[in-house]
Amino acid sequence: MMSVPKIVILGAGYGGLMTAKGLAKELKSNEAEITLVNQNSYHYVTTELHKPAAGTSHHDHARLSIPSVINTKRINFIQDRVTAIKLEEKEVQLESNEPLKYDYLVVGLGSAPETFGIKGLMENAFFIRNIASVRAIREHMEYMFARYALEKKEELITIVVGGAGFTGIEYVGELVDRMPELCREYDIxxxxxxxxxxxxxxxxxxxxxxxxxxxxxxxxxxxxxxxxISTPIEECTEEGVILKGGQEIKAATVVWTGGVRGNKLVEESGIETMRGRVKVDENLRAPGYDNVFIIGDSSLVFNEDERPYPPTAQISTQQGQYLGKNLAVKLRGGEMKPFKYMPKGTVASLGRKEAIGVVGNKKLMGGSAAFMKKLIDLRWFYLLGGLSLVLRKGKL
Amino acid sequence: MMSVPKIVILGAGYGGLMTAKGLAKELKSNEAEITLVNQNSYHYVTTELHKPAAGTSHHDHARLSIPSVINTKRINFIQDRVTAIKLEEKEVQLESNEPLKYDYLVVGLGSAPETFGIKGLMENAFFIRNIASVRAIREHMEYMFARYALEKKEELITIVVGGAGFTGIEYVGELVDRMPELCREYDIxxxxxxxxxxxxxxxxxxxxxxxxxxxxxxxxxxxxxxxxISTPIEECTEEGVILKGGQEIKAATVVWTGGVRGNKLVEESGIETMRGRVKVDENLRAPGYDNVFIIGDSSLVFNEDERPYPPTAQISTQQGQYLGKNLAVKLRGGEMKPFKYMPKGTVASLGRKEAIGVVGNKKLMGGSAAFMKKLIDLRWFYLLGGLSLVLRKGKL
Known part of the structure; x- marks a missing residue:
């Protein structure tokens, strides 16, 4: 076992999990040692986080124990936080464990909020980022609503969502669904x-x-x-937001969904980045490093018009599937094929029963789009754990 | 109807409700006009509030719609907040309605927290007081626990309960029951x-x-x-409590159960009070007012050793039952009998399955005490709404 190449995968998101599962399937144990590192013991379904953030579903529906979806005989899972990537030493530093040596490194550490320099945002806003952060949003909002009966201040039941992109709209859709229940609960x-x-x-x-x-x-x-719209936020304060032009909206809950950037650890490793994201080559490699692959939200992939694809679960999943196959080919001395992203469409939910989207060349809205959204969500469970996981987690 | 005496009852707590129900049963509509005023549309079960405060039961289990438990044909129910009692004018001022004239007034407005002058307590501590306040405690605590995964500060999951009297101990008992669930929910x-x-x-x-x-x-x-024990709290701050001697306990949640005093409105009416409570005569009348009765937490009743009985649901209920009967007798020109409190015992719950108490001359602890506690709780529902309400609300 000492002489087999060591593959270290950082992050058990869409890309990292698909890479690990793909490699474990392709390679025998005498061909590679596969290690997966993740901060939590669970994978969370980023595309579902807007629901527990609003409280329309429990956060446990948006996470899965990692050992339950990987072959732990083939994949060595380490629960730990990565503190540094040392490219020259071919080593990853961890918070609680010894440094990990690698021959091949796959970085799928996800994103961080992009605040575009808006003052006070990092300190005073909430972010739809992970299980812990959406749990805090839900509980904060409920606490503010609970206080309303005592203090009667309108700002306690005012929610500002910064950003009307994909996440912002999906979150607002869930909030709309949640409000009747929340208002009943707190007599509002x-x-x-x-x-x-x-x-x-x-x-x-x-x-x-x-x-x-x-x-x-x-x-x-x-x-x-x-x-x-056309309304930039100038500042986020403890009291709410100040819009460009000076208008203030008093709001006890401000959730920022306005953008993401790459993970800081990637930037700190010395790899060249744009907003923390790495312009990878056609094999998803970091420029200048034959053995370092960047996938998911920290990678930048460009379309034929030389515009970057937005970071999505879809592209991360395809990158993971690609690496799972092609890194195995490379280990066996073969040639990696170039990565090609195949966008299959996008559906944004607007709460439980409404959605809009494009699938193939077809525009969808209303119930049919909401149904398609559910199929897309279920597909991820299918990729992770087959039909049994779909049946366990799926609610159609 | 113009010439029948007007009885106005302030507060739909144990005492007020029992008075109203008793009078409605005893008196015909040509004998008295009965008006019940309460801030909320519901009665809440004060002795149950420690449970929703900890989150071991939902706050709706601790409240009941007032119209559902009174005869609304006989009792005129006004949902409003009392702002002043004008004894000379024989009038009660309300926040949203015209002033109410009365011939007989029954004041059962409950208590307010007694802080014994502890600095910062009113501003920074929570109180187990009513539905809105316990909802806020529960949500605050959950929000602090939710933040722990993000911030890892020990004070977020430290709860200080000030006061180890009846309410304090019962609340601590519920907290103990709640913690395993809460820790699972927030990965603590x-x-x-x-x-x-x-x-x-x-x-x-x-x-x-x-x-x-x-x-x-x-x-x-x-x-x-x-x-x-033997440890007075010197100050309550935004960070926690400072004990006598200077030791600080950092705690995001401080709940004060250390004492209650009478309602401020009683004090402001000009009636002589001790800590807002009125030393009533043997007919529960305020000194100097033949037509004003004070019951519940704002009244002071003394035992044979000239020590005041502590304010409890039990004594309030008996006062209400007494007034319901005896005020009817008085209206018909009869003589009121003196009120005599008959203590039947006290049981303090320690969560779902444990309790301690004395009933009659018998000491109870453990399961048998917990069972007795449930019977006592059910008895109140029986008094309010008979067997059908017991069956609807009771969970043995």
């Missing part, structure tokens, strides 16, 4: 609650089909959501 | 949580049988509760 008249979605760009869901955007906005507005 | 090792019960008196449950107190302390300590 529903019409008193304010949900304000603030977006700097001149449109909700930039890049999305116009007809679909209109459908989404109309639906959410009918549920009481206020949209402020 | 149970042994990291601190529950500290601080009491200025030299014993837990002052006045209680020594053997029972020992049983309670031993049980709660076995569950990890720390008791600090």
């Amino acid at each position: 008249p529903l019409e008193k609650v304010r949900i304000v979605n603030v977006e700097a760009a001149p449109t909700v869901l930039p890049g999305f089909d116009k007809e679909l955007v209109e459908y989404a906005v109309k639906y959410l507005e009918s549920k009481g959501v206020e949209f402020l | 090792p149970l042994e990291k949580v601190r529950i500290v019960n601080v009491e200025a008196a030299p014993t837990v449950l002052p006045g209680f049988d020594k053997e029972l107190v020992e049983y309670a302390v031993k049980y709660l300590e076995s569950k990890g509760v720390e008791f600090l």
Whole structure:
């Protein structure tokens, strides 16, 4: 076992898990030693986090024990936090364990919030980021609603969502679903609650089909959501947000969904990055390193028009599937094929029963889109754990 | 209807509800006009509030719609907040309605927290007081626990309970029951949580049988509760509490159960009070007012040794039952009998399955005491709404 190549995979997100599972399937134990490192004992389903953040589903529905979805005989799982990537030493430093030596490194450490320099955002806003952060959002919001009966201050039941991109809109959709229940729980008249979605760009869901955007906005507005587009947030304070021009919205809960950047550890490793993301080569390698692969939210992949694809679960999953196969080929002395992203479509949910999206060339809205969204969610469980996991986790 | 005497009852607690129900049963509509005023549309079961405060039961289990338990044909129910009692004008001022004239007034407005001048307590501590306040305690605690995974600060999962009297001990008992679930929910090792019960008196449950107190302390300590007796709290800050002598306990959640005083409105009416409580005569009348009755937590009733009975649901209920009968007698020109409190015993719960108490001359502890406690709770539902309410609300 001492002489087999060591593959270390950092992060058990979509990309890391797919890479690990793919390699474990392709390679025999005398061909490679596979180690997966993750901060938590569980994988979380990033595309589902807007639900526990609003409280429309429990956060346990959005996580899965890692040992339950990998072959632990083939994959050595270490639960620990990565503190540094030492490229020259071919070594990864961990918080609680000895440094890990690698021959091949796969970095899938995910993203960090991008605040675009907005003052006070990091300190005063919440982020839909991981299980711990969405749990805190839910509990914070509920505590503010609970306080309303005692203090009667409107800002306690005002929620500002910064960013009307994919995550922002999906989160607002869940909030709309949650409010009737929350208002009953805390004896608050529903019409008193304010949900304000603030977006700097001149449109909700930039890049999305116009007809679909209109459908989404109309639906959410009918549920009481206020949209402020072309409205940059200047500052986030303990009291709420200050918009460009000076207008203040007092809000006890501010959730920022306005953007993500790559993981800081990648930047700190010395690899060249743009906002923490690495422009990888056609084999997903970091520039200058034949044995270091960057996947997921910290990687930048460009389309034919030389524009970067936005970071999504879909592209991360495909990168993981690609590496699982092609790194095995490389280990056996073969040639890696170039990675090619195949976008299959995008569906944004607007709560339980509404959604909009494009699948193939087809525009979908309403119930059919919501159904398609559920199929997409279930597909991830299928990839992770087959039909049995779909049946265990899936709620159609 | 214009010439019948007007009876106005302030507060739909144990005493007020029993008075209203008793009068409605005794008197015909041509004998008196009965009006019940309460801030909320519901009655809450004060003796149950420690459970929703800890989150071991939902706050809806501790409240009941007032119209569902009174005869609304006989009792005129007004949902409003009393702002002043004008004794000379024989009038009660309300926040949202016209002032109410009365011929007979029954004041059962409950208590307010007694802070004994401890600095910062009113601003920084929580109080087990009503539905809104216990909901806020539960949500605050859960939010602090949710933050622990993000911030890892021990004070977030430290709870200080000020006062080891009846309410303090019952609340601590519920907290002990809740912690395993709460720790699972927020991925916190149970042994990291601190529950500290601080009491200025030299014993837990002052006045209680020594053997029972020992049983309670031993049980709660076995569950990890720390008791600090003979330890006055000097100050409550945003960070926790400072004990006499200067020691600080950092705690994100401080709940004060150390004492209650009478309602401020009673004091402000000009009636002579001690800590807001009125030393009533043998007919529960305020000194100097033949037509004003004070019941419940704002009244002071003395035992044969000239020591005041502590304010409890039990004495309030008996006062209400007494007034319901005797005020009817008075209205018909009869003589009121003197009120005599008949203590039937006291049982303090220590979570779901443990309790201690004295019923009659019998000491109870463990399961038998817990069973007795449930019977006592059910008795109140029986008095309020008969067997059907017991069956609807009761969980044995």
